[in-house]
Amino acid sequence: MINIDSRLAQEFWAKGKLSDCPILDFHGHMGDNGGIFLPKKTPEEMIDTMNRCNTMITLFCGHESLFIPSVGITKDMEAVRKFPKRFKAYHPVVSRYLDVEGDIDRVERNPDIFVGFKFLCDYYGLPLSHPMHKPYWEYANKNHLLVLSHTWDSSLDGPEEAEKILKRYPNLIFIAGHSFHGRWHKAVELVNAYPNLYLELTAVLDDRGVLDYFINEIGSDRILFGTDLPWFSTHHGIGAVLSAEMTDDDRRNIFYRNGARLLKRFSWFMDNNTVDKQD
Amino acid sequence: MEFFDCNASYGFNIKSQPMLPANTIEDLHAEMKRAGVKKAMVKRMEQFIGGTVSANQLLADDIKDQEDLYGIWALLPSHTNELADPEDMPALMRRNNIFGWTLIPGIGRYLLKTFVIRDWLELAIERNIPIFINTDHGVTLEALADILEEYPELTVILTYTNIWPSDRMYRPFVAEFPNFYIDLSYCITDGGIESFVKEYGSGRLLYGSGFPGSYFGANMLMIKHADISEDDKMAIANGNMNRIIRGVRL
Numbered sequence A: 001m002i003n004i005d006s007r008l009a010q011e012f013w014a015k016g017k018l019s020d021c022p023i024l025d026f027h028g029h030m031g032d033n034g035g036i037f038l039p040k041k042t043p044e045e046m047i048d049t050m051n052r053c054n055t056m057i058t059l060f061c062g063h064e065s066l067f068i069p070s071v072g073i074t075k076d077m078e079a080v081r082k083f084p085k086r087f088k089a090y091h092p093v094v095s096r097y098l099d100v101e102g103d104i105d106r107v108e109r110n111p112d113i114f115v116g117f118k119f120l121c122d123y124y125g126l127p128l129s130h131p132m133h134k135p136y137w138e139y140a141n142k143n144h145l146l147v148l149s150h151t152w153d154s155s156l157d158g159p160e161e162a163e164k165i166l167k168r169y170p171n172l173i174f175i176a177g178h179s180f181h182g183r184w185h186k187a188v189e190l191v192n193a194y195p196n197l198y199l200e201l202t203a204v205l206d207d208r209g210v211l212d213y214f215i216n217e218i219g220s221d222r223i224l225f226g227t228d229l230p231w232f233s234t235h236h237g238i239g240a241v242l243s244a245e246m247t248d249d250d251r252r253n254i255f256y257r258n259g260a261r262l263l264k265r266f267s268w269f270m271d272n273n274t275v276d277k278q279d
Numbered sequence B: 001m002e003f004f005d006c007n008a009s010y011g012f013n014i015k016s017q018p019m020l021p022a023n024t025i026e027d028l029h030a031e032m033k034r035a036g037v038k039k040a041m042v043k044r045m046e047q048f049i050g051g052t053v054s055a056n057q058l059l060a061d062d063i064k065d066q067e068d069l070y071g072i073w074a075l076l077p078s079h080t081n082e083l084a085d086p087e088d089m090p091a092l093m094r095r096n097n098i099f100g101w102t103l104i105p106g107i108g109r110y111l112l113k114t115f116v117i118r119d120w121l122e123l124a125i126e127r128n129i130p131i132f133i134n135t136d137h138g139v140t141l142e143a144l145a146d147i148l149e150e151y152p153e154l155t156v157i158l159t160y161t162n163i164w165p166s167d168r169m170y171r172p173f174v175a176e177f178p179n180f181y182i183d184l185s186y187c188i189t190d191g192g193i194e195s196f197v198k199e200y201g202s203g204r205l206l207y208g209s210g211f212p213g214s215y216f217g218a219n220m221l222m223i224k225h226a227d228i229s230e231d232d233k234m235a236i237a238n239g240n241m242n243r244i245i246r247g248v249r250l
Helices: A007-015 A043-053 A063-067 A074-082 A100-109 A131-142 A159-168 A184-193 A210-218 A234-243 A248-263 A273-278 B025-035 B052-063 B089-096 B114-127 B141-150 B167-176 B192-200 B216-224 B230-247
Strands: A023-028 A055-060 A087-093 A114-119 A146-152 A173-181 A197-200 B004-010 B039-044 B069-075 B098-103 B131-134 B156-159 B180-183
Touching (some): A007 A248, A007 B216, A023 A043, A023 A173, A023 A234, A023 A248, A043 A055, A074 A087, A087 A146, A100 A114, A100 A131, A114 A131, A131 A146, A131 A159, A146 A159, A159 A184, A173 A184, A234 B216, B004 B025, B004 B180, B004 B230, B025 B039, B025 B216, B039 B052, B039 B230, B089 B098, B089 B114, B098 B114, B141 B156, B156 B167, B167 B180, B167 B192, B216 B230
Parallel strands (some): A023 A055, A055 A087, A087 A114, A114 A146, A146 A173, A173 A197, B004 B039, B039 B069, B069 B098, B131 B156
16 A cells, blocks of 8 residues: 555555656666666566666666776667667776766767766765866766765765856766755755756665655755665665655656656657657 | 654654654654554664663553553663563563563673673563564673574574675674574565575564654665565565464563
8 A cells, every 4th residue: 555645655555656757766876786686687677677666767887887987888888879868878088097078089989878877985085076077077967977976974075076067067967865964954955055966865865764855945846756776675765765755746746747847858758659658 | 555654763862863753652642643654663762761670660661551562671681670580571571572682791780691681581582572682772682692602592683783785794694593584674675675685584574763863664664665565565664564473472
């Protein structure tokens, strides 16, 4: 049942997925990860999960792209080429092994693969605002791209670092992965101050009350659904959104509408008739 | 599909108040009703912060007449004579609707060694009393492994409080110890239930929420739409926990 006050919850409970409420997942990965056992980590296995929840597209950056630079992003590009309607990629910004010209050239030449960049500064030990990252921010800003950053209560990618970027680059879309985890009040402050900031829900939804707080403070228009797939169950995430206090209209914004609004900047999304029909 | 939550709490947490607190039994019941949770194993947060004896009693006072709630008492070493004598404990538990124990070496400030809690461990085996282990309460997996190697037939329900996919940590316990169960409160890996059931069956997984820190409904939807049989879903949602409770001899 999940939530007796929500018709949408009752429909998801009965069916598991809804044709009139698809999911857009803005925070995915793919492939092997040294620290964890992932039962469904291949593109095909992830698509199985996506089909079971009606996740139309997952935006991702593979584990190997982020953690094994000698392997690089070949597998991510292959996955998008193989399943162009189901996956798009964030190009990794591997701070300690940057190839600025090569990375940006790759994004420039592959607009049907990449939506922007992925930052993971906490892992690499360098701040978002480090000068070596500047060309990536400038390129994303100039081209109105999406930038997904891991954000946490951290001196490297916490609210203070993010604000430096948001002040300088108003044209890119800054997606705060994990919503500045633990700095919930500051996340709200930043959303109110910067219209190009969106909060993403991976690893937020296991904390009861945070999403309720966000909805109460900033509404639902600047919140994006994400799961860290293949890490966390999409149904778990859906169940949490259905459980939190908000209207079903708010839930549809989070699951799909907000993401669709952002993705319409890409021609491939506009060309996807199935997605358009369901918006 | 009925849900029996193996990991719900309520009460006042002076250290870290949940964003949406459930201070009273009425708060807990209201949220269970909203989500459609039928039964729950419950603890009071004060058991892990305040006086153990007082908080155990508060819990008992709240739930002794509640048919849908089953209490869990926190244990201390019997050497200080703060809790009932082991021989009196089963009757006291029966009168107060208590069906499990939990170990709190952190806040309770005791060593988690078998010689410290041997009488409780032996009673647990004799009476089939489940022991709920929460890694936030000062129990390491190393200490738990030592206990289980000496008492392999203990019924243990593990709440491993880390949402990182952790099968490498707990699957060996399941393989080694026949009465070892996993609370799904923090086990939210995509495909995790399906993968586990394929290897070990559905008999060792229990629906748990972690309420009020987490929503009841998140794991409910994950179980309801897992790619496993309906019988397996029922076992995880309520069947396994009901079986454990029915086996307790008080």
